[in-house]
Amino acid sequence: MxxxxxxxxxxxxxxxxxxxxxxxxxxxxxGDCYDNAQAESLWSRLKTEVLEVRERPVFADLADAQRSVADYFDYYNHERRHSRIDYQTMYHSHQQLTTLSTLNCPA
Incomplete structure (x- = not known):
């Protein structure tokens, strides 16, 4: 964790x-604020794109919160385009890196 x-x-x-x-x-x-940069960015986007646009109460119950966060993670990884990775999705970028790692891995 x-x-x-x-x-x-x-x-x-x-x-x-x-x-x-x-x-x-x-x-x-x-003293190294960049260790958590990716995670902090994700949580910041979740707060901005999901939580701040909802009326209070934000979630009906725990199940609604869990479903909403899971849906957002799915969107964030598979649909949302990220400027830092040439406007690709996280999933697509990861797949490219995985393929490159496999191709460059010595047998």
Whole structure:
């Protein structure tokens, strides 16, 4: 589980919860705000493109929230074009990288 160095992620209760679920903890390096850049960008887009355009209450219940976030992730990865990767979708860009890695991998 990767996170920044926020207090809630460094606390004993959170660390014990991860330990209890055999989850490896990973944190950004101290003072390096770019470690989480991709994740922060995704959450920023989700907030801007989904949450801020909805009326309050934002979700009817937990199931609605889970469905909405899953739908957004699907859109973000498979439909939304990203300027940073020449206006391709994340999925398409990843597929190209996977193909290149496979082709360049020594046998």
């Amino acid at each position: 990767h996170s920044d160095r926020g207090g809630q992620y460094c606390g004993n209760v959170y660390r014990q919860l991860l330990h209890d679920h055999q989850t490896v903890r990973s944190q950004s390096r101290r």
